[in-house]
Amino acid sequence: MGMLDGKVAVITGASGSIGTAACEVFAREGATVVGTDLRAGDAPVDYFIECDLTNEEEVARLYRTVAERSGKIDILFNNAGIALPADQSVLDTDLEAWNKVVEVNMTSVFLCCKHGIPYLIENGGGSVVNTASLVASVGSAASQIAYTASKGGVLALSRELGVEFAKRGVRVNAISPGPVETPLLADLFDPSEKSRRLVHVPRGRFGAPHEIAEAVAFLSSDRASYINATDFKVDGGIHAAYVTALDE
Numbered sequence: 433m434g435m436l437d438g439k440v441a442v443i444t445g446a447s448g449s450i451g452t453a454a455c456e457v458f459a460r461e462g463a464t465v466v467g468t469d470l471r472a473g474d475a476p477v478d479y480f481i482e483c484d485l486t487n488e489e490e491v492a493r494l495y496r497t498v499a500e501r502s503g504k505i506d507i508l509f510n511n512a513g514i515a516l517p518a519d520q521s522v523l524d525t526d527l528e529a530w531n532k533v534v535e536v537n538m539t540s541v542f543l544c545c546k547h548g549i550p551y552l553i554e555n556g557g558g559s560v561v562n563t564a565s566l567v568a569s570v571g572s573a574a575s576q577i578a579y580t581a582s583k584g585g586v587l588a589l590s591r592e593l594g595v596e597f598a599k600r601g602v603r604v605n606a607i608s609p610g611p612v613e614t615p616l617l618a619d620l621f622d623p624s625e626k627s628r629r630l631v632h633v634p635r636g637r638f639g640a641p642h643e644i645a646e647a648v649a650f651l652s653s654d655r656a657s658y659i660n661a662t663d664f665k666v667d668g669g670i671h672a673a674y675v676t677a678l679d680e
């Protein structure tokens with residue numbers, strides 16, 4: 433018996449690394465998986481709906497279509513996001529890069545919650561997991577200022593919604609991954625940038641997409657029924673580290 437049997441889940445960024453892993457884990461756990469992204473990818477979904485999450489009309493249509501086709505919505509995993517090379521120190525980042533990152537990473541989560549949560553309420557409750565990041569709560573001298581600010585916004589928004597909707601049966605949590613071995617990360621970090629970060633990881637390696645996906649599946653399930661409005665860190669312990677162990 434799967435942890436998500438009978439649940440209808442909408443996963444954004446489904447064609448990306450973590451999104452694809454989430455579709456795999458959610459399907460394994462018995463959910464009806466609806467994937468959405470700018471373009472379809474290889475994720476195992478029950479059906480896919482193309483959507484630009486920065487467009488309010490498209491987002492409203494997305495959830496309306498799922499509710500009509502599947503009869504209900506139980507779970508939102510708002511995972512889509514971007515990191516841009518032009519997003520760096522506050523001294524160097526132009527307004528165009530700032531606006532783009534904030535729009536895709538934070539405004540899209542606002543729109544998905546605005547148009548998705550009413551279906552959860554209508555169905556008697558449900559779970560929302562929004563993807564923040566470790567940098568929402570831990571500073572980095574190798575700055576991506578718009579990314580950090582956008583993820584901080586996701587964290588605050590998620591906390592507030594978790595409190596607002598708790599008595600209507602809707603749990604809203606943020607997940608904060610540390611660095612995950614994905615193309616998004618490989619494009620951003622050269623070997624020296626990578627090793628600069630790895631010294632802070634107690635586990636000695638970055639995370640894998642399925643390790644994030646497993647945590648999201650748990651948070652989305654009824655097994656996590658008393659976990660709400662939290663910042664669920666999946667980072668191998670980075671947030672708690674002062675000095676990490678030497679290699680044996």
Ligand SMILES: NC(=O)c1ccc[n+]([C@@H]2O[C@H](COP(=O)([O-])OP(=O)(O)OC[C@H]3O[C@@H](n4cnc5c(N)ncnc54)[C@H](O)[C@@H]3O)[C@@H](O)[C@H]2O)c1
Pocket residue numbers: 444445446447448449450451468469470471483484485486511512513514515536563564565566608609610611612613614615616617
């Ligand atoms: N990879 C990491 O190290 C890491 C660490 C912490 C947090 N995160 C977050 O995890 C999430 C997933 O990251 P990933 O590594 O799988 O990235 P990814 O680039 O592989 O996937 C992101 C997906 O979002 C989609 N997307 C972008 N803009 C969109 C839009 N306007 N409308 C619809 N879809 C859009 C992309 O097409 C892509 O498929 C992101 O929110 C990212 O910020 C990633």
